[in-house]
Amino acid sequence: GAGVSQTPSNKVTEKGKYVELRCDPISGHTALYWYRQSLGQGPEFLIYFQGTGAADDSGLPNDRFFAVRPEGSVSTLKIQRTERGDSAVYLCASSLSGDTQYFGPGTRLTVL
């Protein structure tokens, strides 16, 4: 069975540009999470979806960050006007029961 997949695996962009990062959760998992991991740190929570709705977006750092999950499966994390400080690995996780979260490989974002 397929695990969580994320595309692209790497994204290099210029300061000020817009980027979209995609997450395909494990089939049937209703809960989906986005985290951000900086070098040498543990993942930090960004946003959590239960079905199509964002149940908790308290981790989004500012209004340049937005995420959607329109059909309750695939999710897209959108970052507007990227800044160099946005450079990190963006991780997606999904869960069936709300307990164990299974992570994807991440998207490494580099903002030049």
Added chain:
Amino acid sequence: GESVGLHLPTLSVQEGDNSIINCAYSNSASDYFIWYKQESGKGPQFIIDIRSNMDKRQGQRVTVLLNKTVKHLSLQIAATQPGDSAVYFCAERSADKLIFGTGTRLQVFP
């Protein structure tokens, strides 16, 4: 891929020995805890979990111990193998999100 944990605490063990990785958590109300293994360039991989109503849980070659009195978790790996080399994170569930600890790099030498 991204290299994880360049400045993390490091535990070096000899192949075949047992490893113990420790973690302190912050929220006494947390009801669920997980250990993850992360290799360079990969996402965190689930190892074992434990609920707050338990003190100990065993898996294959791994054991997690939970001490709620001092808010401490430990991960024990029996007969450590080279493939166990990675960064290990503990995480506590707070509301619906996971809060991760600092991480420990485990190095296994022959």
